[in-house]
Amino acid sequence: MSAAAARQMNLGVFAVGNGNHVAGWRHPGAARSGDDIGNYIDIGQRAEAAAMDLMFLADNVRCDLGDHPGFASRTEPFTTLSAVAAHTRRIGLVASGSTSYTEPYNLARFVASLDHISAGRAGWNLVTTNTPASAENFGVEMVAHDERYEIAAEYIEVVQGLWDGWEPGARVMDAESGRFFDPARVHELGHRGKHFSVRGPLNVSRCPQGQPVIFQAGSSRAGQAFAARYADVVLAVQINFELARNFCASLKRDVAAGGRDPDHCKVLPGFLPVVGGTEAEAKAKLDTLAGYVDESVGFRTMTDRIGHDFSSYPLDGPIPDLPLPSEVQGYARMMLTPEYRATHTLRDLYNNFAVSRGYLISCGTPEQIADTMEAWFAGGACDGFIVAPAHFPEALDDFTEGVLPVLRARGLFREAYSGTTLRDHLGLPVPANRYARDS
Amino acid sequence: MERDTERMHLGVYAAGTGNHVAGWRYAGASQSGEDFEAFRRIAESAERGRLDFFFVGDNLACVPEEHPGMVARLEPFTLLSALAPLTRHIGLIGTASTTYCQPYSLARRFASLDHISGGRGGWNVVTTSSPESAANFGLDTLTAHDLRYRMADEFAEAVKGLWDSWEGGARIADPETGVYVDAARIHPLDHEGEFYSVRGPLNHSRSPQGRPVIVQAGSSESGQAFASRHAELLFSVQQEIDAARAFRRGILSRARAQGRDARWIRVLPGLMPVLGGTEAEARGKLDVLGRFVDDSAAMHLMSDRLGYDMSRYSLDEPVPDLPRSEHIHGYVDVHIARARKAGQTLRDLYNLFAAARGHAVVSGTPEQIADMMEEWFRARACDGFVLLPAYFPAGLDEFVDEVVPILQKRGLFRTEYEGTTLRSQLGLPVPENRYSAQRASGTGQVKRSRGATSAPTLHHT
Numbered sequence: 001m002s003a004a005a006a007r008q009m010n011l012g013v014f015a016v017g018n019g020n021h022v023a024g025w026r027h028p029g030a031a032r033s034g035d036d037i038g039n040y041i042d043i044g045q046r047a048e049a050a051a052m053d054l055m056f057l058a059d060n061v062r063c064d065l066g067d068h069p070g071f072a073s074r075t076e077p078f079t080t081l082s083a084v085a086a087h088t089r090r091i092g093l094v095a096s097g098s099t100s101y102t103e104p105y106n107l108a109r110f111v112a113s114l115d116h117i118s119a120g121r122a123g124w125n126l127v128t129t130n131t132p133a134s135a136e137n138f139g140v141e142m143v144a145h146d147e148r149y150e151i152a153a154e155y156i157e158v159v160q161g162l163w164d165g166w167e168p169g170a171r172v173m174d175a176e177s178g179r180f181f182d183p184a185r186v187h188e189l190g191h192r193g194k195h196f197s198v199r200g201p202l203n204v205s206r207c208p209q210g211q212p213v214i215f216q217a218g219s220s221r222a223g224q225a226f227a228a229r230y231a232d233v234v235l236a237v238q239i240n241f242e243l244a245r246n247f248c249a250s251l252k253r254d255v256a257a258g259g260r261d262p263d264h265c266k267v268l269p270g271f272l273p274v275v276g277g278t279e280a281e282a283k284a285k286l287d288t289l290a291g292y293v294d295e296s297v298g299f300r301t302m303t304d305r306i307g308h309d310f311s312s313y314p315l316d317g318p319i320p321d322l323p324l325p326s327e328v329q330g331y332a333r334m335m336l337t338p339e340y341r342a343t344h345t346l347r348d349l350y351n352n353f354a355v356s357r358g359y360l361i362s363c364g365t366p367e368q369i370a371d372t373m374e375a376w377f378a379g380g381a382c383d384g385f386i387v388a389p390a391h392f393p394e395a396l397d398d399f400t401e402g403v404l405p406v407l408r409a410r411g412l413f414r415e416a417y418s419g420t421t422l423r424d425h426l427g428l429p430v431p432a433n434r435y436a437r438d439s
Numbered sequence: 440m441e442r443d444t445e446r447m448h449l450g451v452y453a454a455g456t457g458n459h460v461a462g463w464r465y466a467g468a469s470q471s472g473e474d475f476e477a478f479r480r481i482a483e484s485a486e487r488g489r490l491d492f493f494f495v496g497d498n499l500a501c502v503p504e505e506h507p508g509m510v511a512r513l514e515p516f517t518l519l520s521a522l523a524p525l526t527r528h529i530g531l532i533g534t535a536s537t538t539y540c541q542p543y544s545l546a547r548r549f550a551s552l553d554h555i556s557g558g559r560g561g562w563n564v565v566t567t568s569s570p571e572s573a574a575n576f577g578l579d580t581l582t583a584h585d586l587r588y589r590m591a592d593e594f595a596e597a598v599k600g601l602w603d604s605w606e607g608g609a610r611i612a613d614p615e616t617g618v619y620v621d622a623a624r625i626h627p628l629d630h631e632g633e634f635y636s637v638r639g640p641l642n643h644s645r646s647p648q649g650r651p652v653i654v655q656a657g658s659s660e661s662g663q664a665f666a667s668r669h670a671e672l673l674f675s676v677q678q679e680i681d682a683a684r685a686f687r688r689g690i691l692s693r694a695r696a697q698g699r700d701a702r703w704i705r706v707l708p709g710l711m712p713v714l715g716g717t718e719a720e721a722r723g724k725l726d727v728l729g730r731f732v733d734d735s736a737a738m739h740l741m742s743d744r745l746g747y748d749m750s751r752y753s754l755d756e757p758v759p760d761l762p763r764s765e766h767i768h769g770y771v772d773v774h775i776a777r778a779r780k781a782g783q784t785l786r787d788l789y790n791l792f793a794a795a796r797g798h799a800v801v802s803g804t805p806e807q808i809a810d811m812m813e814e815w816f817r818a819r820a821c822d823g824f825v826l827l828p829a830y831f832p833a834g835l836d837e838f839v840d841e842v843v844p845i846l847q848k849r850g851l852f853r854t855e856y857e858g859t860t861l862r863s864q865l866g867l868p869v870p871e872n873r874y875s876a877q878r879a880s881g882t883g884q885v886k887r888s889r890g891a892t893s894a895p896t897l898h899h900t
Contacts, residue, residue: 018612026614033612035644037555041524061543063604063642069619073610073644076551082520083555103539105499105575113514117475117521137543139636165501171511173471175464178731180456180507199574203501205473205511294617 009377009413010233010266010384010426011404012054012094013047013396015040016070020272022301022354023292024391025069031392034074037083043392044084047091050400051414053425054092054123056215056235056386057081061101062133066300068357078110085118092422094123094215099155100148101129101138105198108162111212112204120208120421124159125215125235128152149222154193156214156230161189163211164434165201181205187435210430213422219247228254228265232428235386236269239352239360243337244269244381264428269376270359271385273369275398282363289390290351298354305353306336315347359388366402373403374412447816447851448705448823448865450492450532451485451835453478456508458711459794461731462830463507469831472512475521480832482522485529488839489853491864492530492561494654494674494825495519499539500571506796516548523556530861532561532654532672537591539567539576542630542637545594546601549651550643558647558860562598563654563674564665566591588661593632595653595669600628602650603873604640626874649869652861658686667693670704671867674825676797677708679773683820703867708815709798710824712808714837721802725790728829737789744792745771754786795827805841812842813851 017034018025025032031039044055057077065072077095085093093114097107107124115122128148135142143151170185189200216223216231227234228251238244252262274289276282299311308322319341335349335358352358362372376382389395407413423430455472456463463470469477482493495515503510515533523531531552535545545562553560566587573581582590609624628639655662655670666673667690677683691701713728715721729737734754742749747761758778771792778788791800801811815821828834846852862869871879 023617025612025619026617028614030614032614033610035551035554037524060642061547063625063640065620065622065625069612071642072620072625073605073642075554075643076516076547079516079520079548079551079555082517083524086521086523086525101541101544103576106540109514110517113473113517116473116513117517133638136636136638138541166511171471173463175468175470178461178464178733180463181503181510183503186501186503197574197577199571201501203498203509203511204514292617 006411008411009373009407010053010268011413012056012092012268012384012386013043013052014056014058014270014386014388015043015392016058016068016388017074017392018070019391019395020356020359020388021289021292021390022068022297022357023294024289024389024395026292027289027391027394029394034070034072037075037080039392040075040080041084041087043396044088044091044093046393046396046400048088050404051417052091052387052400053384054094054422055081055084056094056125057096058125059096059098059127060131060134061098061129062131062137064133066297067304068301078114081122082114082117085114085121090121090417090420092121092123092213092425093118094125094213094422096125096127098127098129098134099152100140100143101134104155104158104196105162105200105202108159108202109204111159112163112202112207115207115209115212116204120423122207122209123213123215123233123422125217126152126156126230127217145220146222149218149226151195152226153229154195158189158191158193158196158198160211161191161434162198162200162202163207165189166204166206167433167435168206171205185435206433209421209423210433213426213428224251224254227251228260229258231265233266233268233426236267236382237335237358238269238381239335239358240337240340241376241379241381244376245379248381266383266426268384268386269382270356270388271373272356272359272361272388272390273395273399273403274361274363274390275366275369275395275402276364279364279368282365286355286361286363289355293354298350301357302350302353305358310346310350313346315350316345319344319346319349355390356388366406369403370406370410370412373407374410377412445850446853447812447846448491448707449488449852450494450530450707450823450825451481451490452494452496452709452825452827453481453831454496454506454508454827455512455831456506457830457834458508458796458827459728459829460506460796461728462828462834464731465728465830465833467833472508472510475513475518477831478513478518479522479525481835482526482529484832484835484839486526488835488843489856490529490826490839491823492532492861493519493522493526494532494563495534496563497534497536497565498569498572499536499567500569500575502569502571516552519560520552520555523552523559526559528559528856528859528864530559530561530652530864531556532563532652532861534563534565536565536567536572537594538582538587539572542594542597542635543601543639543641546598546641547643549598550602550641550646553646553648553651554643558862560646560648561652561654561672561861563656564591564595564669565656584659585661588665590634591665592668593634595665597628597630597632597635597637599650600630600873601637601639601641602646604628605643605645606872606875606878607645607649610644624874645872648860648862649872652865652867663690663693666690667697667699672865673704673706675706675708677820678792678797678799680815680818680820683708683815684818687820687822705822705865705867707823707825708821709795709827710812711795711798711800711827711829712838712842713800713802713829713834714805714808714841715802716804718803718807721804724829725794725800725802726786728794729786729790732789737786741785741789741792744797749785752785754789755784758783758785758788794829798827805845808842809845809849812846813849816851
């Protein structure tokens with residue numbers, strides 16, 4: 001055996017029932033519904049057949065008819081992934097859950113329960129939820145951006161504390177003696193903080209992964225500091241290699257400075273592949289996809305992401321240089337760099353948001369797409385990708401059947417799963433339980 | 440009393456460690472509230488027996504002194520959603536609290552479960568009474584009982600409103616035209632109440648059942664008031680046939696007073712069936728289970744049920760002549776008299792009162808159990824039962840294999856499923872969407888959704 005196994009990518013699939021592209025559902029044969037469980041089970045099974053690391057579900061808590069149609073009506077992530085868990089055996093299952101509208105005790109249970117049901121495949125994508133429309137569904141005021149991260153930090157401390165409440169071996173279940181569990185190994189959390197007060201213990205015992213995997217997507221300064229401290233995986237929005245490399249290096253420096261192994265914080269940018277037999281065929285596919293988009297929806301998607309309504313500006317002109325409102329953080333700032341402005345028109349920006357919601361688009365032959373992925377991966381810009389197919393199932397199959405074999409031939413992606421848990425797939429160790437004594 | 444069907448409805452209360460407090464110790468019994476495969480076997484066995492539904496309780500705290508199945512357990516939404524694609528007909532009822540969650544989140548999760556299961560979701564509404572739960576949600580003291588139910592009432596109204604926010608047919612998804620939804624059929628709720636403020640609409644299209652079935656199990660005065668307004672299925676605690684009949688009559692009449700049609704309410708008491716080839720064999724099983732329970736814990740439970748301090752007696756002594764207590768219910772007198780006449784011990788009484796957390800226990804041959812069930816059903820003391828097998832899987836399998844065929848032969852229970860939704864199993868109608876109803880009536884004007892005039896239909900052309 002070599003001294004160290006060759007480093008391989010981690011690849012997830014971003015599951016949106018009616019496609020990641022805002023109008024991907026219009027593609028012939030594409031799934032059209034965000035609330036048909038059959039779609040999600042199918043996505044999970046296809047991604048698992050391709051030995052991908054995980055299936056990722058975003059979430060929001062509002063119905064906005066102007067947004068991506070997949071977000072207007074969709075099954076709730078924890079229920080969805082539990083159903084997928086019953087029909088898969090290996091693939092990781094990552095659900096987004098908001099720290100603003102779910103009590104930490106409830107959320108800790110959902111994730112832990114999913115981890116038990118899936119035998120160690122659960123992940124939680126921590127979101128702070130940043131829309132006033134969501135707040136109105138819960139009768140609360142919107143919280144300022146940086147304060148949301150302060151709340152999130154206390155929240156995750158509570159959740160991880162609850163997950164540690166049952167030590168390994170706390171469940172005894174000895175029918176002879178009648179001893180069901182060992183109370184000395186079950187611990188109250190006794191948390192009393194600024195935002196939460198939670199006694200514990202959790203009514204779910206230690207889960208198969210010990211601690212389910214933490215995902216985080218914020219790329220603002222506050223978001224990055226948070227990720228460096230807590231995230232096992234960062235879902236990044238990056239479209240420029242240099243910037244992505246800088247972000248990755250800076251994040252991993254912060255991770256190391258906080259005393260964690262930088263290898264245990266994976267950076268996975270969102271990535272929308274458009275695969276063709278030839279470059280021309282791929283370009284034609286992308287044009288077809290862009291042609292599905294209604295201008296008003298395209299502008300609306302862009303407006304939501306960058307906080308300005310650009311619909312009165314000419315599409316083929318430059319990107320207007322307006323200051324970004326404070327509500328809009330890393331996501332838009334990452335896009336609207338001086339370099340990007342200098343080389344792109346408003347139409348490019350618009351297409352990027354409408355087609356991929358801002359994620360990196362790679363269009364070409366399987367080899368060309370694999371080249372891009374390899375360049376980013378080998379160049380230190382990421383540890384892999386969250387692949388966001390424009391529509392399902394065809395665009396996912398295009399990737400798994402076209403691009404994955406090329407990556408495998410280059411030794412960049414696994415042939416088959418070597419483990420059973422999401423931590424196994426990501427190469428993350430199981431953290432020690434805080435209460436565990438000698439073991 | 441009117442009843443639209445002469446067939447019972449039967450559900451199973453799925454507790455991973457068995458419903459008897461020591462059921463997990465029984466030979467071959469499943470021992471964990473977190474073993475998904477064990478729950479899967481329960482659901483499959485229940486579906487084989489053509490049962491109406493699979494029911495899971497819930498709590499929001501880990502209390503070591505409680506029933507072991509409640510100390511560590513899978514969370515209901517995740518459990519039921521995972522079971523949904525593995526089953527086809529059986530209803531999936533989950534317990535969820537109105538005190539420690541928000542209407543929008545809860546409405547979504549049940550709508551999602553209903554979609555995932557193709558119309559088999561049900562919500563058992565609880566207000567959560569344990570102080571330990573309050574401490575897990577930042578409250579130093581438990582919210583007062585009546586206040587909890589006032590909140591629950593408003594909560595349930597908001598949830599029902601959210602479930603109606605998408606009319607049927609609101610999603611068009613026509614790839615040719617690019618029209619995805621008809622915004623005129625999607626409505627905000629704009630609820631502003633005493634406890635909740637919810638704008639809506641829900642980010643979930645109308646679920647297959649229109650509304651998941653609403654279930655309620657509390658029997659306090661406020662619990663019954665809530666049930667009479669909202670519940671379509673009542674899971675009640677009854678020990679005695681006359682009291683059960685009076686309870687059912689009472690709740691139906693209260694529902695009628697609320698303007699509801701009592702034909703669409705099912706009252707199902709809990710029942711722990713313990714089967715044996717002979718009566719003695721069945722009693723023996725109950726004794727085995729009873730002996731697993733620590734005597735002092737058993738006495739504690741007995742005192743609680745009887746309303747009298749029993750600590751000075753021994754479980755294996757004959758039932759003493761107890762003085763009347765203020766707290767004793769009428770049925771307790773009946774059972775004490777019966778036990779004394781039959782020369783039974785306190786342990787026998789314990790097996791009756793405490794083994795099933797207050798629910799009725801019936802032990803005997805399959806015929807005897809079917810007789811008891813038929814008697815209650817024909818006397819209109821109930822519309823069926825929620826079965827609480829003492830242990831799994833055998834406790835349920837025996838019932839399915841031995842009692843269900845008798846009930847079927849007597850014409851008291853279905854031999855095949857006739858539908859695929861929980862409402863169809865329970866014989867309950869699909870509630871009409873409030874906005875569709877206005878539209879259909881033609882008299883009232885359909886309340887337009889906010890902004891509907893400026894964005895009539897969502898286009899992607």
